[in-house]
Amino acid sequence: MSLRTPASLPPAYLAVGGVALLALCLFVKYRASRQHLRHPPGPRPLPLIGNILDLPKSQFALTWTKFGEQYGPLTWLTIPGRNFLVINSFEAAKEILEKRGSNYINRPRFVMMGELVGFQELTPLNQYDALWRTQRTLLKHALSAEVIEKDYAAILENSAQRYVERLLEQPENFAANLKRSLQENVIDLTYGKREDTKGRDYVQLNGKVMDIGNETMQGYLVDLLPALLYLPSWLPGMNFKKKAARWRDEIDNVRRTTFESSKESVLSGDPNLKSSYVVNCLQALYRKHDSIRTHQVEEQERAICHSGFSFFMAGTDTTQMTTRAFLLAMLLHPSIQEKVHAEMDKVVGSGRPPTLGDLKDMPYLNAVVLETLRWNPVAADGVPHAPLKDDVYNGYFIPKDTTVVVNSWGISRNPRHYSNPSNFDPERYLKPVPELDPREFTFGLGRRACPGVELGYRIVWMMAATVLWAFQLKREDGDNTPLNTDSERFHIWMLW
Numbered sequence: 001m002s003l004r005t006p007a008s009l010p011p012a013y014l015a016v017g018g019v020a021l022l023a024l025c026l027f028v029k030y031r032a033s034r035q036h037l038r039h040p041p042g043p044r045p046l047p048l049i050g051n052i053l054d055l056p057k058s059q060f061a062l063t064w065t066k067f068g069e070q071y072g073p074l075t076w077l078t079i080p081g082r083n084f085l086v087i088n089s090f091e092a093a094k095e096i097l098e099k100r101g102s103n104y105i106n107r108p109r110f111v112m113m114g115e116l117v118g119f120q121e122l123t124p125l126n127q128y129d130a131l132w133r134t135q136r137t138l139l140k141h142a143l144s145a146e147v148i149e150k151d152y153a154a155i156l157e158n159s160a161q162r163y164v165e166r167l168l169e170q171p172e173n174f175a176a177n178l179k180r181s182l183q184e185n186v187i188d189l190t191y192g193k194r195e196d197t198k199g200r201d202y203v204q205l206n207g208k209v210m211d212i213g214n215e216t217m218q219g220y221l222v223d224l225l226p227a228l229l230y231l232p233s234w235l236p237g238m239n240f241k242k243k244a245a246r247w248r249d250e251i252d253n254v255r256r257t258t259f260e261s262s263k264e265s266v267l268s269g270d271p272n273l274k275s276s277y278v279v280n281c282l283q284a285l286y287r288k289h290d291s292i293r294t295h296q297v298e299e300q301e302r303a304i305c306h307s308g309f310s311f312f313m314a315g316t317d318t319t320q321m322t323t324r325a326f327l328l329a330m331l332l333h334p335s336i337q338e339k340v341h342a343e344m345d346k347v348v349g350s351g352r353p354p355t356l357g358d359l360k361d362m363p364y365l366n367a368v369v370l371e372t373l374r375w376n377p378v379a380a381d382g383v384p385h386a387p388l389k390d391d392v393y394n395g396y397f398i399p400k401d402t403t404v405v406v407n408s409w410g411i412s413r414n415p416r417h418y419s420n421p422s423n424f425d426p427e428r429y430l431k432p433v434p435e436l437d438p439r440e441f442t443f444g445l446g447r448r449a450c451p452g453v454e455l456g457y458r459i460v461w462m463m464a465a466t467v468l469w470a471f472q473l474k475r476e477d478g479d480n481t482p483l484n485t486d487s488e489r490f491h492i493w494m495l496w
């Protein structure tokens with residue numbers, strides 16, 4: 001047996017070996033260069049627990065804003081097994097999430113809300129995969145301005161008029177009735193009916209699902225320490241597992257009930273079918289395929305089911321909270337309300353309620369709605385993104401899977417973008433050089449930005465226009481209840 005020396009190896013082996021060696025050297029050099037890069041600045045982490053003590057318990061965006069003042073556009077936080085990047089500047093958010101959008105297209109792990117409770121296929125939480133891409137394609141088409149104006153204008157107008165009737169009947173229940181009217185609105189848009197064949201009320205189902213969503217969205221300890229998943233349920237503090245299992249069944253039931261009922265109606269040719277997201281998507285799908293029992297059709301149905309469920313969930317509280325902020329702004333600023341009334345008298349008059357077609361002729365009301373979106377950004381922390389691979393930004397190392405949060409609240413209060421940012425001032429968008437359009441960040445940025453921006457804007461606009469067409473809003477004489485201060489008012493969402 002003879003030992004083969006390099007000289008005796010065939011040239012092809014040498015070439016392959018050479019390439020492998022070169023690749024190994026490049027990889028080692030790459031890892032070494034990354035390890036020498038710093039993370040962005042941030043509070044000093046403690047041994048073992050990292051920055052756990054620096055994380056706020058509520059009103060996250062206020063803490064992020066303080067970090068922004070101290071550390072600049074980017075703040076780095078770390079806890080065992082998880083890295084966080086908080087972006088406090090609009091420019092950095094655009095550079096990172098938009099210009100590098102194909103990398104920051106993923107979502108981090110949502111342990112409680114996603115994996116345990118079963119929301120992980122909801123479009124906003126879905127990891128970057130084929131199901132998410134199909135959901136986005138379906139939503140993109142259905143939520144364009146043209147489709148909304150063609151297919152959904154009447155739903156938006158009716159729901160706003162119904163709210164006005166309820167306000168007239170029970171002004172004291174203005175908040176509960178707003179919630180109900182917007183739930184009905186989103187249910188009509190999603191499924192085209194309010195109950196299934198067994199009489200199950202979709203408004204009630206929506207309320208239940210939203211309550212579970214809101215409860216789990218605040219973040220659980222297991223989101224920060226996923227290792228807790230492997231501890232037995234009987235240990236103290238593990239009650240979250242039982243809760244999650246119960247919620248999972250309820251969610252699954254609502255998702256299946258609503259989807260299967262629409263599918264049955266489409267397949268049976270129900271004469272009462274109304275134009276709506278799930279119905280229109282299913283009709284288009286079945287028109288294209290002779291058989292509905294193929295893998296391809298089933299995959300599409302799955303995407304319609306989950307994106308419909310997302311529509312149902314993502315469109316309710318966002319529009320409700322923004323409309324509530326609008327009502328509050330009008331109570332606080334009678335002179336702004338007066339200007340809307342003057343515009344309304346000129347464009348609409350008293351003979352008919354406003355329609356979506358009036359939107360383009362009412363620049364002042366548009367500015368008021370924009371200012372509402374900025375004044376009370378309902379997703380103050382957005383929904384976190386996560387990079388698919390390691391990145392370097394301005395010399396800082398951002399590893400794959402970092403939880404990346406944009407502080408929309410901080411951007412909305414940044415005097416570089418807004419003069420007197422705590423003031424409610426629609427005129428800022430009507431100047432020769434308007435201030436930053438809040439839709440650029442309040443609906444998120446990059447490839448995961450909200451596909452419902454056109455619809456969400458129109459729902460709020462329609463509510464605002466119809467309420468001010470019908471009423472003059474003012475506080476009751478003698479009511480001196482203090483109204484919330486600027487930072488107490490905004491509603492916080494937090495998702496890890």
Ligand code: HEM
Pocket residue numbers: 123124125136139143310311314315316318319322378379382383384385442443444445446447448449450451452453455456457460
């Ligand atoms: C005032 C109304 C609304 C606001 C302020 C809002 C805001 C947001 C924000 C901040 C995000 C996260 C974006 C990101 O990760 O960068 C989001 C995602 C999303 N929104 Fe909205 N939204 C509103 C209305 C709606 C409506 C009416 C729908 C109806 C379909 C909707 C559907 C979605 C969906 C499906 C996502 C997930 C996108 C993805 O992860 O790919 N939103 N929204």
